[in-house]
Amino acid sequence: MLRNLANAALFQLGWFSCVLGGNSAWLLVSLAIFFVHLRFIGSWQTEGKLLLTVFALGCVLDSALIKSGVFDFAEAGRVIPLWLALLWPLLATTLGHCLAWSARPWWLASAVGAIGGPASYIAGSHLASVQLPLGLWPSVLVLGAIWAVVFPLLHWLALYFRRAPVSEASA
Template identity: 35%
Template sequence: MKKDSLLIIGNALAFQLLWFAAVLGGSGWAWSVLAPMVLIQCLAGGHWRRDGRMLLIGGGLCLALEPLWLASSLLVYQQWHSQWLAPPWIWALWLGFAVSFHYSLYWLQGRPWLAALIGAIGGVVSVTAGLRLGAAVTPQGWLPFAMVYGGAWALAVPFMAWVAGRQDHREEHYA
């Protein structure tokens, strides 16, 4: 599938804006960036079903993985007390990231080892930046958290790339 350069660039920029809006502004800002990001992608690309599936994958991964570090107190989000559910701005990040696998992260499809490496390193770098900006703390120390977090993202990113790749392959095959 030939990717539309404008959608790829737009998604990359929108996700960076989403990250800053979420980490610095919280839930209201995060969702005010995520909603138009997804809407514009769906309208411009015409793939609302495919994008919707990736949103479900992102939500499922958020629901499955966030409790790993929350319940174990490896990570504590500021002004958030649930040990099982992530704050809404984290959900927005998961959803925005997942839908990006059809746009700015499509190049990870079919490259599981690269996706794992990018997931492990990128995940830890991203969360470390968020920690430095005061969005969360690591009560048990950064290293134990980074090991668990990097490992989880080393699995999550190849999985999302694989799901997106299967969806793209089906579209090409049945188009």
């Protein structure tokens, strides 16, 4: 219970430091959170592949959302900002801990994703220099549909990597 509370608090701290700090020294807070999480709550052996996979998938998804005009950043670039990219492995740290309750049944993960995903993007758009060119409600609907699929997929990945045997080389 205490680890789940610490996990939730660390995630929120990381979310705010990324969204409010942008691409600044505040990103070091996220690095510290990864260190604390992997040292005291999870471990690199059990969650490392999940963190890297979710990071990569999230960068692809958010890049596609930018290219499709769902959201826009003041700073133009070919890749998503680092602060946005770091939110993905931060989210991954919660899948086996404070958000593990939302994994089963699949429809619960889908419902949590459909609500929580857009809520995070909308909150971030109000706090960071992110625009929603489609408007608020069309963005909520698009993001809700996407996250209704993405969040159960992330939980499936977390389960997959938890069940995968740890090889001697990575231990």
